[in-house]
Amino acid sequence: MSQKRGKRGAKENADLLVVNANELVTVGGGSQKPRTGAQMRELGIIRDGSLAVKDGKIVAVGKTPEVIKVFKAENIINANGKTVLPGFVDAHTHLVFAGSREDEFQMRVEGASYMEILGAGGGILRTVRETRKASVEKLGDLTIERLDVMLEHGTTTVEAKSGYGLTTKDELKILEVVQRANQLHAMDVVPTFLGAHAIPFEYQGSPLGYVGLVVDEMIPKVAEKGLAEFCDVFCERGVFGLEQTRRILSAGRNFGLKPKVHADEMSQLGGAELAADFGAVSADHLLFSSDEGLKAMADKGVVAVLLPAAAFCLMNGRFADARVMVNFGVPVALGTDYSPSCMVENMQLVIAFACHFMKLTSAEAITAATINAAHAVGRAGEAGSLEVGKKADVIVLDMPNHKFLGYSFGVNLVDKVVKNGRVVIDKEAQKSEFPISKE
Ligand code: ZN
Numbered sequence: 001m002s003q004k005r006g007k008r009g010a011k012e013n014a015d016l017l018v019v020n021a022n023e024l025v026t027v028g029g030g031s032q033k034p035r036t037g038a039q040m041r042e043l044g045i046i047r048d049g050s051l052a053v054k055d056g057k058i059v060a061v062g063k064t065p066e067v068i069k070v071f072k073a074e075n076i077i078n079a080n081g082k083t084v085l086p087g088f089v090d091a092h093t094h095l096v097f098a099g100s101r102e103d104e105f106q107m108r109v110e111g112a113s114y115m116e117i118l119g120a121g122g123g124i125l126r127t128v129r130e131t132r133k134a135s136v137e138k139l140g141d142l143t144i145e146r147l148d149v150m151l152e153h154g155t156t157t158v159e160a161k162s163g164y165g166l167t168t169k170d171e172l173k174i175l176e177v178v179q180r181a182n183q184l185h186a187m188d189v190v191p192t193f194l195g196a197h198a199i200p201f202e203y204q205g206s207p208l209g210y211v212g213l214v215v216d217e218m219i220p221k222v223a224e225k226g227l228a229e230f231c232d233v234f235c236e237r238g239v240f241g242l243e244q245t246r247r248i249l250s251a252g253r254n255f256g257l258k259p260k261v262h263a264d265e266m267s268q269l270g271g272a273e274l275a276a277d278f279g280a281v282s283a284d285h286l287l288f289s290s291d292e293g294l295k296a297m298a299d300k301g302v303v304a305v306l307l308p309a310a311a312f313c314l315m316n317g318r319f320a321d322a323r324v325m326v327n328f329g330v331p332v333a334l335g336t337d338y339s340p341s342c343m344v345e346n347m348q349l350v351i352a353f354a355c356h357f358m359k360l361t362s363a364e365a366i367t368a369a370t371i372n373a374a375h376a377v378g379r380a381g382e383a384g385s386l387e388v389g390k391k392a393d394v395i396v397l398d399m400p401n402h403k404f405l406g407y408s409f410g411v412n413l414v415d416k417v418v419k420n421g422r423v424v425i426d427k428e429a430q431k432s433e434f435p436i437s438k439e
Helices: 037-041 064-070 102-109 114-119 124-133 136-152 168-184 207-224 242-254 271-278 291-300 308-314 322-328 347-358 362-369 371-376
Strands: 016-025 045-054 057-063 076-078 083-086 088-090 155-161 188-196 230-234 258-263 282-285 303-306 332-334 394-397 414-419 422-426
Touching: 016 064, 016 394, 037 322, 037 362, 045 064, 057 064, 088 347, 088 371, 102 114, 124 168, 136 155, 136 168, 136 414, 136 422, 155 371, 168 188, 168 207, 188 207, 188 242, 207 242, 230 242, 242 258, 242 271, 258 271, 271 282, 271 291, 291 322, 303 322, 303 371, 308 347, 322 332, 322 347, 332 347, 332 362, 332 371, 347 362, 362 371
Parallel strands: 016 076, 016 083, 088 155, 155 188, 188 230, 230 258, 258 282, 282 303, 303 332
Antiparallel strands: 016 045, 045 057, 083 394, 394 414, 414 422
């Protein structure tokens, strides 16, 4: 058993004990670097596992008899027959937007491509129109509702990008909604500035003018107000090219924003190479990346955030080649890519897609959805694994072992969610209240 401290004789008081887990999946063993290759299958499973929580943190992890020899608590979760995991980390979402695009979904079903819809003023640009019109209060309410659904499905940390404002005022508005949601909601929300998500209507004739606005006005303001940790760019043919992407990421870095890239989603533009060369924290999507680009990412330790639900929504049957990435030693992480064109809050379904379409094993997909995703969003020191000293972000799943993730899909396997040591979702007891506050 690993624990912070223990006395002989009298038992120490914990705030919460989780005991008798059929499998306690720690994903432990050090969080300095994201997992690669064969390490992605090492889940650090403890049978008849238990953990103790105090002051919102994990203070002991081990076999049940060992943990309860040292700790007692009034609040005890009996996870008999169940599997306990770290809360999921969703490494890529476009959380804050107004409106929906279900009619465009019908067009896509009938064969229209994403880029065709975007070219006709639909897609992102339509959501931009609706998001600009929406008030902070309206966007805040929508965001809180979405976070509730994510938490119910076992996500305890989520990255959230701006990118549906595309004016300085509206990008700041979205990031302020993200900041407020992080303060109000139990979920930890990691903010990313994605002003370079699309060229807005008013700059259709002068994309470089828009890049100038992002670089000279938006990034300094976002940084000054402390509203983002990461700067991301939709690097794609017809959106932001390689040179523009470098310019925007450099400006972000000068203001302390860590780089991320939407890379090689629709074509092989060299986004993976750029991410490696630039030392990005992550490159996301990677459906068309070259072997050279992926090897360069492996060398530099750039996390590949794969978004199989987004690929599923593109409906062309293509998915990122996760097996090649794991073989090359690229650290692989997962995210939902929740957005108006990919309406999924559920990381369990993303894990199922990762297994079915990208041939990750359940163990690899769990690593990708926890500790590696935590690395992708700069939270590996506090989330993504069940280890002493980390936040007590713990989920109890109604399944006998971890291999049910991926195998059993389309239902919510979550029985309980513990966030910062507090039980916030309890399906058994139906005690949840919505929205779920921080305290
Ligand atoms: Zn995205």
